[in-house]
Structures are given as C-alpha cells and as structure tokens.
Amino acid sequence: MTHRSATKPPLATRPSTSRPRLRRAAFVQSTFVVARRLLGCTLCHRVKGRILRGRIVEVEVYTDDAASHSAYGKRTPRNRIMFGPPGFVYVYFTYGMHHCFNIVTEPEGRPAAVLVRGLDGIAHAAGPARLCKALHLTLRDNGHDLASDPDLWIEPGRRRRGERIVRTTRVGIRNGTELQRRFYLLGSPGVSKRDRTAEAVGTGAARQIAAGDERRHQQDRRTVR
Numbered sequence: 001m002t003h004r005s006a007t008k009p010p011l012a013t014r015p016s017t018s019r020p021r022l023r024r025a026a027f028v029q030s031t032f033v034v035a036r037r038l039l040g041c042t043l044c045h046r047v048k049g050r051i052l053r054g055r056i057v058e059v060e061v062y063t064d065d066a067a068s069h070s071a072y073g074k075r076t077p078r079n080r081i082m083f084g085p086p087g088f089v090y091v092y093f094t095y096g097m098h099h100c101f102n103i104v105t106e107p108e109g110r111p112a113a114v115l116v117r118g119l120d121g122i123a124h125a126a127g128p129a130r131l132c133k134a135l136h137l138t139l140r141d142n143g144h145d146l147a148s149d150p151d152l153w154i155e156p157g158r159r160r161r162g163e164r165i166v167r168t169t170r171v172g173i174r175n176g177t178e179l180q181r182r183f184y185l186l187g188s189p190g191v192s193k194r195d196r197t198a199e200a201v202g203t204g205a206a207r208q209i210a211a212g213d214e215r216r217h218q219q220d221r222r223t224v225r
Contacts, residue, residue: 020156021147021154021155022041022087022153022156023147024085026087026156027087027103027105028087028105028106028107030106031061031063031105031106032061032181034103035105035114036165038056038103038114038116038154039056039159039165039183039184039185040055040057040157040159041154041155041156042054042055042056042157043101043154044154044155045136045151045152052134053155054119054120054121054125054135054190055119055190056116056118056157057185058117058182058183058188058190058191058192059116059183060115060117060171060181060183061112061181061182062082062102062112062115063106063110063112064111064112065179065181066176067174067175067177067179069082070111071175073111075111078092079111081104081143082111082112082113083108083109083110083111084104084107084108084109084110085104086108087103087146088103088143088145089141089142089144090102090103090113090142090143091132091138091141091142092142093139098129098132099133099139100128100132101115101116101128101131101135101137103146115128117171117184118192119134119135121190122134125190126189126190126192127192130192159185163185163186164185164186165185165186166183166184166186166194167198167201168182168184168195169181170182171192
C-alpha cells in the first residue's frame with residue numbers, strides 16, 4: 001500500500017464524477033470533529049461502472065481507548081492502517097461473516113478512525129455490516145485512499161434543516177461501554193439503534209458533554225507523547 005501525502009490540501013476537490021470529494025485535510029483533525037462533520041456527507045463506491053451512494057447518518061469514534069483495535073497504542077499487522085495517514089480506509093472482517101468500514105483520522109502516528117454505522121438514501125444500510133453489504137465494501141477496499149481513489153470516495157454534505165446530532169454510547173463492544181462516542185442524526189431511517197434517553201438531552205448539554213470528552217481526549221494524547 002502506498003501512502004500519499006499533501007501539504008495544506010483543500011478540503012474538497014472534484015473526482016471523475018464531476019462532484020466534489022473530501023480531501024486529506026478533512027480527515028486530519030480530531031476524530032470527534034471528523035465524526036460529526038461526516039454526518040450528512042455521502043459515501044460513494046463505484047462497482048462495475050455503477051456508483052452506489054449512501055448518506056452517512058451514524059458514526060462511532062475509536063482512538064486508543066479500550067474498545068479500539070489500537071487500544072493503548074498497540075500496533076499490529078491488522079490495525080497498522082489506523083496509525084495513518086488520515087483519509088485511508090480501514091475495513092475489517094468480524095465474526096467470520098461481517099465487514100466493517102472505518103475512515104482513518106488525525107495526524108499520522110496517532111491511531112484513530114471513525115466507524116461508519118449507518119446510511120440513508122440506500123436500502124438495507126442501517127448497521128455497519130448491512131451498509132458494507134449494500135455498498136459492496138469488502139476487505140478488497142482495505143487501505144484505499146479516499147482522497148484519491150477513483151472508485152471510493154466521500155462527497156461533502158451537511159445536516160438538513162431541523163436535523164439534530166444525538167451523542168450516546170457505542171454499540172456491540174465490551175470495553176469502554178460508558179464512553180459517549182457514537183453520533184447519529186435524529187429521525188434518520190438509516191440509524192441502527194436509537195437511544196431515546198440521549199435524544200431527550202438538550203442541545204446545550206450535549207455540546208458540553210462533547211467538549212469535555214474532546215478535552216480529555218486531547219489531554220490523553222499529550223500524555224502519550
């Protein structure tokens with residue numbers, strides 16, 4: 001796998017489809033920032049000349065916390081892509097039957113990625129395994145560069161009027177279950193699992209929780225360095 005780097009690239013450029021795509025600069029920021037900004041963007045995969053598209057509506061943050069493949073900064077042949085550069089795809093196979101699609105984030109050397117959990121605008125894409133099946137994403141896509149790959153990219157987007165981001169705990173993990181590192185768009189049919197308690201939290205309180213978690217994350221990064 002060849003990693004490509006760029007100096008101060010634009011946030012978006014245009015792929016061969018004539019639509020804009022997210023570039024490296026969009027993924028180099030804090031994983032929490034990237035995760036929230038991905039909500040409303042469109043994940044695109046060209047398969048046999050046909051472009052499959054789904055709007056990202058649910059994501060999870062994984063850094064070096066206990067639930068991550070790179071827990072405590074451990075590097076393995078499987079998870080090495082999580083250490084950068086940002087903007088690359090990390091696909092893994094789990095339970096002997098499911099694929100999960102992740103996007104590497106943060107500066108190179110810091111293990112971090114966003115797991116895409118749900119899409120709308122395409123049928124049967126609520127949940128990480130289901131969306132991979134819907135978009136035909138497999139281990140063959142592992143290590144692809146979203147900033148330059150001609151067949152796999154993300155188009156910029158935004159939340160629609162009235163859409164609100166819900167922040168809650170992650171799904172299907174055994175460690176780090178108390179961490180609120182899942183984000184989804186309230187009301188979207190592509191969300192795999194709703195948290196009605198979290199949905200009842202006001203926007204102001206949710207922002208305070210997010211800011212506190214981000215500060216702790218950055219403090220942990222400085223401690224590791």
